Amino acid sequence: MVTLADVARHAGVSASTVSYVLSGKRSISAATRERIRQSIDELGYRPHAGARALASSQTSILALMMPLRTGLYVPVMMEIAMAVTTTARTHGYDVLLLTGEEGPEAVRRVEGSALADGMIVLDVELDDPRLPFLREAERPSVLIGLPADTAGLDCVDLDFAAAGARCVEHLAGLGHRGLAVLGEPPAVYARGTGYAERTLSGIRAAAAEHGTALLHRPVEGTYAAVSAAVTRIFEERPGTTGLVVQNEAAVEPLLAVLRHQGRAVPEDVSVTALCPDQVAAHASVPLTAVAVPAQDMGRIAVERLVARLRGEDSHGTGLLAPRLTVRASTGPAPDQPEAGRGRR
């Protein structure tokens, strides 16, 4: 193994000089700097991460806490994880992956063992058990998600209320007066994961404002569940012409069910979704949708965390504005909102 001392010897300087060339924390004459650079390349030197961590109390590692609870849409988590990792690298950080199991204990491990300089926390519940530990932690953290009480926390998230409202406004603007929401699975609501409720409240507010009827059905992302839910919706409210879907897994099943029931999209029913752009764009009917900006959230979380590690000011809680892209799944409300247009 090549050490700093080896490099110093090879370049004919002291160890500290090599260290300073690496960190740039003091000025070095161009000549020696070049000589040292050369030695480093020639010897293939790499600083030992552990030694560095010990001496500097900085690990150059960010922890990513990613519980994988039921009802979560995996691809979104993955996108965030990837964005976090690549962004972290551009800032010179590596990423330590922590999964659920350990819960709050993981926070203590990271702190106590000095495993990382800061942490990014996913899938935050309204009253997340990790919050107290994060609040009193020495090291900074950024949450992706929004707990009930954000005091003393740094959070990044999509403005789900605005996103829900955006969907309703779009449909209302097209003349739809009977709307229904296919929500996340019951488990997600039960768990107190804020975003589902925030979306719903945004949807409700907008529906009230536009005077549209509204039905809400939590639903599992299976064909059978979606089929049952959709059937019930049209039975109870034959005048329903607009659907808002907030369950990525339900998107394809929904389109299949509608097709099967003979309801044309968007001629008979307009559909808007809240899902990653990729899902919306590649659906069997390209969907008018508010994007879940997974990559942005991951990137922004890292940038904030890095800024705080550098001692720059924390930016506090910030919500991303929703962006709705119109595609092929929405159109004007049918002239006669007659019942039973579709066959069953």
Add this chain to the structure above:
Amino acid sequence: MVTLADVARHAGVSASTVSYVLSGKRSISAATRERIRQSIDELGYRPHAGARALASSQTSILALMMPLRTGLYVPVMMEIAMAVTTTARTHGYDVLLLTGEEGPEAVRRVEGSALADGMIVLDVELDDPRLPFLREAERPSVLIGLPADTAGLDCVDLDFAAAGARCVEHLAGLGHRGLAVLGEPPAVYARGTGYAERTLSGIRAAAAEHGTALLHRPVEGTYAAVSAAVTRIFEERPGTTGLVVQNEAAVEPLLAVLRHQGRAVPEDVSVTALCPDQVAAHASVPLTAVAVPAQDMGRIAVERLVARLRGEDSHGTGLLAPRLTVRASTGPAPDQPEAGRGRR
């Protein structure tokens, strides 16, 4: 920060004694061991990871290299990542997540900077550029996947050839004589990712053995692409009654297309897939399928890696035997393999 020295002082022993209690590398009288345990708890001591890494040249960290290339089915990767992380924890290891971008360079970083004790490599190409570096690396690695030349490497993977054969045997056993394969997207084949080709060769061999006709169509996982492919298949080979799908993303689109074309599953067409059990079980028609044992692969990879880190013998390359679960998507071949049974 609480250090080993603090604990030693508090317990009235020397630092080394505390260290040995922690590592169990020499016998300690029950009395002092208990006293030290108590001090550790009372003070809330946690060993400093960096210091430990420096002194012992062991990081207790495993690196997980996960390029995320196009055409990959994300949930499988995620399942593997989660299995790797939780299994690693049960053995006292944490996981460092490395994504694509860096390629072979990442291998050198991990080595050179002593970031991890060993690595697990995903999405291995037949002639992966990382292989030479892995072969000459000091630290052990386990690949999930099978490159062209496995010499000097430790690999875990599903036996895709056997898996493909298993699907064909099942269909042949049900009397199907005209089969078609919906394969991975062309990009996957082009990239030289072995598993797709291994599956295909297994399918071909079994088809030859059973004397069944066979058509192969690579396909993107979009509704449009699947629709086009299926339509062509039935035009070219009206006698096709059995489908093998090896593209998780194509599963739902396929079922939707068949439904739309009026082909009943399994009365008109039998479908077998090669996909995670969860996908198969929750599809709109529960699928007879060979499972992609993502969790097992992740777990086994870690167990092997840990065994090697402990100096136990490497187990060499090992393929997992396929397991086919019969569900609702396959049935006896239609009596009269007549053309044009479905409407269009």
Add this chain to the structure above:
DNA sequence: TTGAAAGCGCTAACAT
């Protein structure tokens, strides 16, 4: 602009 030297917190010989 550069060196010398004192740790960072832990492990592992080497003693006793």
Add this chain to the structure above:
DNA sequence: ATGTTAGCGCTTTCAA
């Protein structure tokens, strides 16, 4: 069964 001590490879005062 326990203590003493010399590093592990790096950062960072303090000196020059």
